[in-house]
Amino acid sequence: xxxxxxxxxxxxxxxxxxxxxxxxxxxxxxxxxxxxxxxxxxxxxxxxxxxxxxxxxxxxxxxxxxxxxxxxxxxxxxxxxxxxxxxxxxxxxxxxxxxxxxxxxxxxxxxxxxxxxxxxxxxxxxxxxxxxxxxxxxxxxxxxxxxxxxxxxxxxxxxxxxxxxxxxxxxxxxxxxxxxxxxxxxxxxxxxxxxxxxxxxxxxxxxxxxxxxxxxxxxxxxxxxxxxxxxxxxxxxxxxxxxxxxxxxxxxxxxxxxxxxxxxxxxxxxxxxxxxxxxxxxxxxxxxxxxxxxxxxxxxxxxxxxxxxxxxxxxxxxxxxxxxxxxxxxxxxxxxxxxx
Numbered sequence: 001x002x003x004x005x006x007x008x009x010x011x012x013x014x015x016x017x018x019x020x021x022x023x024x025x026x027x028x029x030x031x032x033x034x035x036x037x038x039x040x041x042x043x044x045x046x047x048x049x050x051x052x053x054x055x056x057x058x059x060x061x062x063x064x065x066x067x068x069x070x071x072x073x074x075x076x077x078x079x080x081x082x083x084x085x086x087x088x089x090x091x092x093x094x095x096x097x098x099x100x101x102x103x104x105x106x107x108x109x110x111x112x113x114x115x116x117x118x119x120x121x122x123x124x125x126x127x128x129x130x131x132x133x134x135x136x137x138x139x140x141x142x143x144x145x146x147x148x149x150x151x152x153x154x155x156x157x158x159x160x161x162x163x164x165x166x167x168x169x170x171x172x173x174x175x176x177x178x179x180x181x182x183x184x185x186x187x188x189x190x191x192x193x194x195x196x197x198x199x200x201x202x203x204x205x206x207x208x209x210x211x212x213x214x215x216x217x218x219x220x221x222x223x224x225x226x227x228x229x230x231x232x233x234x235x236x237x238x239x240x241x242x243x244x245x246x247x248x249x250x251x252x253x254x255x256x257x258x259x260x261x262x263x264x265x266x267x268x269x270x271x272x273x274x275x276x277x278x279x280x281x282x283x284x285x286x287x288x289x290x291x292x293x294x295x296x297x298x299x300x301x302x303x304x305x306x307x308x309x310x311x312x313x314x315x316x317x318x319x320x321x322x323x324x325x326x327x328x329x330x331x332x333x334x335x336x337x338x339x340x
Contacts, residue, residue: 002052002072005079008223008256009045012285014038026093026185035102038089043108044256046081046220048164050074050129059134064145069134078125078164081220083254084108096186101204105176109218109254112169114192124170129162129222153231159245160222163255167217173197174214177204221255224248241265243280259284272298278305299327 017036021028056070086107092100111124135155139145182203190196201212230242243265247258260283267276274296282288294303302323 002050002054004050004052005047006050007045007047008258010043010257011045012042013040015040021093026099027096029095032093032095035090035092038087038091041084041087041089043082043084044220044254045083046164046166046256047079048127049077049079051077064139064142066137066139066145067134068137070132072131074129074131074162076127076129076162076164076222077123078111078127078166078220080111080113080124081164081166081170081218082108082110083218083220085252085254097184099182099185101177101180101182103178104180104204105174107172107174109166109170109172109215110193111166112171112193114194124168125164125166125217127162127164127219127222129160131157131159131161133157133227149233150231151233153229155227155229157227157229159225159227160258161224163219163221165217165219170217171197171213172215172218173201173212175200175204175212180204218254221250221253223256223258225258237268237270239267239269241267241276274301276303278303280305296326299325301326 015036015038017031018038018041021031021036024031052072052074054070054072056068058066059069060067084106086105088103088105090102090104092102094100133155134157135153137148137150137153139150144150180203188199190199197212198209202209205211225245225247227246228244232240232242234240241264243261243263245258245261245263247260249257261280262283263278263280265276265278267274269276274294276294278290278292278294280290282290290305292303292305294301300323302321304321
């Protein structure tokens with residue numbers, strides 16, 4: 001059984017003008033009285049707790065080859081979520097007194113983030129997910145097979161299949177107007193996110209603060225992905241791992257997306273110590289190279305993919321940092337499956 005806290009966020013196709021105006025809090029006077037359009041921005045983000053049960057078995061055991069398979073069934077507890085889609089916004093910042101909209105539509109939804117202040121309210125939905133995979137192992141001798149000392153290992157997995165239904169203190173909204181003006185926007189203050197929703201509704205629907213709400217729940221899909229891995233035992237304690245992770249989109253539906261990853265990771269591994277150097281190319285609308293380091297000492301592991309920035313060798317722009325405890329029985333039985 002495993003317990004995990006996870007979060008994913010995708011902010012895609014934000015136009016330059018919206019990004020600049022948001023950075024300046026719409027107060028850059030050089031951008032005032034200019035009509036801007038945004039027909040591409042899309043936001044999907046959610047956080048959840050995951051409780052998993054796992055089962056694995058040997059599917060085939062013939063000669064020096066062995067095929068294993070496993071499945072994980074996960075109960076998902078939604079903590080928070082937000083989305084924005086179908087963006088078609090034309091706006092003009094007049095000055096600090098008004099923002100004018102024309103021919104604008106937007107769909108968005110969110111859980112009540114004010115609830116996060118109270119521990120017992122940090123539950124906004126429930127769902128189920130699953131992971132499934134198979135792995136092929138090849139050995140040189142029967143003795144190596146008994147010790148699980150493989151020559152190579154190839155696995156394929158389908159990850160994060162499922163969704164969460166956010167239905168507690170949750171709302172979905174639709175904004176639409178041929179013409180609307182947000183007066184005195186710079187003076188507006190909000191004590192909670194519900195006031196913001198009501199204010200936007202009043203702006204787009206002639207003072208009707210409840211007209212924009214279209215529902216009290218929405219489903220958000222998990223970051224489903226196909227993972228292909230190959231692990232080669234080069235010599236003694238030296239290994240190399242090749243990994244491809246292909247994330248799936250969700251079309252017009254709401255859901256978070258896993259980026260595509262193409263990785264090569266050489267590592268040195270003993271029973272109680274391990275160090276690896278993951279090198280990868282990540283594709284998320286553009287290509288980006290990453291290099292990191294990971295270390296395991298006994299049951300403890302830690303690592304990250306931006307050691308230069310963290311150690312102030314170069315500028316830190318972004319980083320993935322992780323740590324944990326992985327307890328395992330050193331003398332594994334023949335039919336114990338490795339992670340897939």
